[in-house]
Each structure stands twice: as C-alpha cells, then as structure tokens.
Amino acid sequence: MLSELRSLSKLIFPVACIGCGAAQVEICPSCSGLWSAPPILSRLDSLPLAFTARYQPRVQRFILAAKEDGSKVARSALAHSLSASLRTLMAGKRCEGVLLVPIPSHRATIRARGRDHGLLLARAVSQNFGTEVDVAPLLGVIRPVADQTGLNPSQRAANLAGAFSADSQLIRRKGRAAIVMVDDVITSGTSFREGARALTSVGCPPVAAISACASARFLPIRLHL
Numbered sequence: 001m002l003s004e005l006r007s008l009s010k011l012i013f014p015v016a017c018i019g020c021g022a023a024q025v026e027i028c029p030s031c032s033g034l035w036s037a038p039p040i041l042s043r044l045d046s047l048p049l050a051f052t053a054r055y056q057p058r059v060q061r062f063i064l065a066a067k068e069d070g071s072k073v074a075r076s077a078l079a080h081s082l083s084a085s086l087r088t089l090m091a092g093k094r095c096e097g098v099l100l101v102p103i104p105s106h107r108a109t110i111r112a113r114g115r116d117h118g119l120l121l122a123r124a125v126s127q128n129f130g131t132e133v134d135v136a137p138l139l140g141v142i143r144p145v146a147d148q149t150g151l152n153p154s155q156r157a158a159n160l161a162g163a164f165s166a167d168s169q170l171i172r173r174k175g176r177a178a179i180v181m182v183d184d185v186i187t188s189g190t191s192f193r194e195g196a197r198a199l200t201s202v203g204c205p206p207v208a209a210i211s212a213c214a215s216a217r218f219l220p221i222r223l224h225l
C-alpha cells in the first residue's frame with residue numbers, strides 16, 4: 001500500500017532536481033557538485049570564514065527549499081558543504097570541541113515558517129561529526145528587524161545593529177570549546193558581525209564563521225581570498 005502511494009505521489013509530483021529541475025533525481029550530480037567543491041577560505045574583517053558555493057540561482061533554490069519548504073535533501077546538501085568548511089577551518093587547531101552557534105531568526109519568522117531553519121541546519125552539521133561538535137543556539141533576536149533582502153550594506157548594518165543578544169548560559173556551555181557561527185548565506189557579512197559582537201559581549205568571541213554560500217557581489221570587497 002505504501003509503495004503504491006509513493007508511486008502515485010511520484011506521478012502527481014514528479015521528482016526533479018532541487019537546483020536545476022533535472023528529472024527523476026532530487027539532486028543531480030552537477031548540483032551536488034556545487035556543495036561538494038573544496039571550501040573557500042576567507043576572512044570577514046579579522047574572523048576566519050569558509051564557504052563552498054558562490055550564490056547563484058541554482059544555489060538559491062537549495063537555500064529556499066531548505067529554509068522555506070523544509071526540504072531534508074536540500075538541508076543535507078548545505079550541511080555537507082558546511083561540514084567540509086568546518087573541517088578545513090578547524091584542521092590543526094587545538095581546541096576541546098566545537099560549539100556551533102546558528103545565526104538566529106526572529107521568533108515571528110520561525111513561527112511563520114514552522115521551523116527554526118538555522119538551528120536545524122547547525123544540528124545537521126553536528127550530526128556529521130562525533131560528540132566533539134555540539135550545537136548551542138544561544139544567540140537570539142531581541143527586537144524586530146526588517147527583511148535584509150533589498151537593503152544595501154549600510155542599511156543592513158543599521159537594521160541589525162544591536163539586534164542580537166547572546167544567552168549568558170553560553171559561558172558555562174563553552175568550556176574550552178571553540179565557538180563557530182553558522183549561517184546559510186553570507187551577503188554583506190552583517191549577520192556574522194552582529195553575531196560576533198553579541199557573543200564577544202558575553203565573553204565568548206567566535207573563532208570562525210562558516211556559511212554554505214556567499215554572495216559574489218561582495219566577494220571582492222568584503223572577503224579577502
């Protein structure tokens with residue numbers, strides 16, 4: 001009965017690649033390659049940063065599928081990319097574990113989506129590691145913020161200035177672990193900067209940030225390869 005239902009649903013909703021629409025696969029080899037490319041190591045101000053994909057329409061479809069539709073296939077692709085970035089950034093670093101801190105969404109956004117995309121993504125990354133990588137969702141949005149889409153870098157910075165707070169539990173959770181911020185997209189870097197400010201204000205400065213993809217618009221200005 002179940003297999004008949006699955007066959008029926010495939011007839012009604014044919015499987016297609018999330019990124020490019022290729023038939024009969026949820027993710028085609030070409031789109032899979034977007035997320036398994038070697039991480040690009042960079043810096044945001046003085047903070048080490050790594051990401052895998054450049055922001056482009058195929059990449060955007062994966063981000064939206066994970067964020068807005070809750071697609072596990074898309075989330076898994078992003079987590080694969082983020083895990084490679086984390087491995088690359090932390091290779092050779094002497095620390096007792098990693099605490100992944102997701103860039104937070106406003107509570108109203110989480111309610112409207114029906115899921116905390118950032119938290120689910122960070123958990124999916126930690127599942128690719130052992131107990132040495134844990135998730136600490138201790139950043140929160142403490143005042144209403146506008147959707148960053150369509151804002152220029154200075155408007156984004158003003159929109160998020162002082163908008164995050166870090167839970168003081170973080171100091172207890174941190175121990176001797178390294179704090180690494182996680183997000184799906186870096187555009188101007190405003191969210192990571194605000195996250196770093198809030199974390200540093202409670203005595204827990206991040207050692208790095210990882211993003212699944214980065215906007216090419218700001219690569220030459222913001223990121224020094």
Ligand SMILES: [Zn+2]
Nearest residue numbers: 017020028031
């Ligand atoms: Zn594809």
